[in-house]
Amino acid sequence: MAERNHKPRARVGKSETRKSNRDFPYTRHLKVHPGQYYQSFDPVRVHRLKQPRPPVPWVHVKGYWLAEAGFGVGTPLEVEVSEGRLVISAASDPSSA
Numbered sequence: 838m839a840e841r842n843h844k845p846r847a848r849v850g851k852s853e854t855r856k857s858n859r860d861f862p863y864t865r866h867l868k869v870h871p872g873q874y875y876q877s878f879d880p881v882r883v884h885r886l887k888q889p890r891p892p893v894p895w896v897h898v899k900g901y902w903l904a905e906a907g908f909g910v911g912t913p914l915e916v917e918v919s920e921g922r923l924v925i926s927a928a929s930d931p932s933s934a
Contacts, residue, residue, distance in 0.1 A: 865902065871893045898925075 871892035878907035908914070 859902075859905065861906070867896055867919065869896055871895075 872895040873890070874893055904910075907927060908925075915926050915928045917924040917926070
């Protein structure tokens with residue numbers, strides 16, 4: 838039995854582990870999620886639509902690995918878009934974001 842004021846050691850889940858000093862390049866696996874654009878409610882417009890709008894695809898990108906790759910908080914980004922491929926880079930011109 839644990840002592841009265843015993844505090845167990847904090848567990849670190851797999852998603853919370855910080856993996857620093859990785860060799861570049863490496864691969865991160867993300868997923869495109871369904872989402873929605875939220876707009877103010879307009880009963881006339883809702884009546885005209887008759888069917889729900891299709892889901893909006895979105896990707897959530899977050900983690901310490903971004904800073905390790907040179908994407909610190911506030912870094913302006915450029916996204917190069919092509920069929921089946923997104924390339925995210927730090928903006929070469931800081932005023933472009």
